[in-house]
Amino acid sequence: MARRNGETVQDRIVALIHDRQLQPGAPMPTEPQLMDLLGASRNSVREAVRALQALGIVEIRHGFGTFVGRASLDVLGPSLEFRIRSGPQSVRALQDLVEVREMLETALVGRVAGSTSESRLAALDALVTAMQTDLEADRAFHGLLYESCGNELVLQLITLFWQVYHQVEPLLGAPEERMDVIVANHRRIVDALRARDAVAAQEAMQRHFRDVKERIARAEAGQVATPLGGEAA
Template structure:
């Protein structure tokens, strides 16, 4: 990369950091308006065109929200950019050696298997009923030969709701969406034994409901073996 181009990119990144620091220094929260472009340019000592380039990047990253005709605001929590970026990296890797796709599956696996014991400590009878409801729904759909994508997502979300950690649930959802898009890329439910897949979820629920943390973590780990195998087969020469 030419030195001038590299320097320009470095300056833009520095400006983006300055804008985020300004948001923090003024203690703005999600939904709060930002200063106008004119005010920001004056405070930060940059030209309007340079400022606009950085603002567009920050909007793409989900830091700010630009509402034409209304102004700029601190964006609400939004993980779309993270989801899209990770999905692209995973799909791209499927055209080569699949390493990043396997790593993404591994991150989701590590999160769920590592957190299940803590979630079980806080699991109430009501939580258990909700988790089993998702399992029953999966079993019914599998019995009818129908895919159960939404019930699957709901099952995993409900497993970790006892932790009462919205950020964690959002991150788990990011990795679930990435996982799901990779699953579709690899052919979706074609060749998948839906009843067996539903049975895996029933096994996880059974371990959770009996309070067996080790078995629950083991079964969650095993849950991802099929996806890892499909990725490896897809990228094999």
């Protein structure tokens, strides 16, 4: 395999996957084969494979070998969470994430407003009811909303942003929203979809995120006066 200028062993393994058109789940060449193909040392190959495993590009199944991974966006979760938690403007960084999620979901909910089936509406109704006692129902609700788009990247992004938000949500302090208000916001979304009203669906989604952003604004105001984790002077 020809070596291109500036390429690392990691880059060349990825190029090998593409050159051979290996699909997710396909077996990778063995470690000795990679050493021979790439002209690289055992340690270099092992380090590159470990780095690619962390990115989800390869999957190591102990006792079976190394396989092409699915590169799920879940691997970005720890980096996004670290970015929000580590900076001095952590609440602002969380607001940025919520704004991206709002733009994405507001556009998408308008897109599916005219095509949501009765069976999916019934499932969304059930998830809204379940939100009273089950936080996971909220995640499932936002994922189910956009299944009909047929866009796997969209579904992964929605799940990723939801998970990261709820991981760092304690930065905002105790929630002030009552659960019945949260449930009502989601119910409005379903009602708009049932009416096949794209504008109302988008307005309901924006209202849902407006409540979230107001909570972030309150936390940011408190952060300016008192550093997160600190005590009032």
